[in-house]
Amino acid sequence: MPCWPTATPPTAYVLSSTTRITPGGLHDAARQPWDSPTQCATACAANSTSCCKLDKLYVDPGHQRQGIGAALLQTVQEWARQQQGCRLWLQVNRGNTQAVAAYLKYGFGITESRVFDIGHGFVMDDHVMELPL
Numbered sequence: 001m002p003c004w005p006t007a008t009p010p011t012a013y014v015l016s017s018t019t020r021i022t023p024g025g026l027h028d029a030a031r032q033p034w035d036s037p038t039q040c041a042t043a044c045a046a047n048s049t050s051c052c053k054l055d056k057l058y059v060d061p062g063h064q065r066q067g068i069g070a071a072l073l074q075t076v077q078e079w080a081r082q083q084q085g086c087r088l089w090l091q092v093n094r095g096n097t098q099a100v101a102a103y104l105k106y107g108f109g110i111t112e113s114r115v116f117d118i119g120h121g122f123v124m125d126d127h128v129m130e131l132p133l
Contacts (some may be wrong), residue, residue, distance in 0.1 A: 043072040045079060045088075052080035054090040073106055081133050088133055091126040100127060107131050
């Protein structure tokens, strides 16, 4: 079950196209300006008492399939462990099959599927996914 709102402010990582990714992780990556002209990916996470939420993870389509998303996800997992989180969770639109497949590939499991009323006749039709840390 998601634990939200957060106990602490979110942490954001923004990657630029000059970020170097090696098997050891990210280099020159964390906390680039949001409006950086070289921005190619973003991740934002927040923690609560026993879990962390991956609120955003976006990779520019021109930079996908280069290991950037995996490296960002690894960085967020490391951050979540430092926050003493025992699990990382997220919501993803059920129709976003590419994202759902990627999260499954990286070890997340679907814990529930829900429709969230966000007002004015709009809903979010999402899977809630979790990764034990």
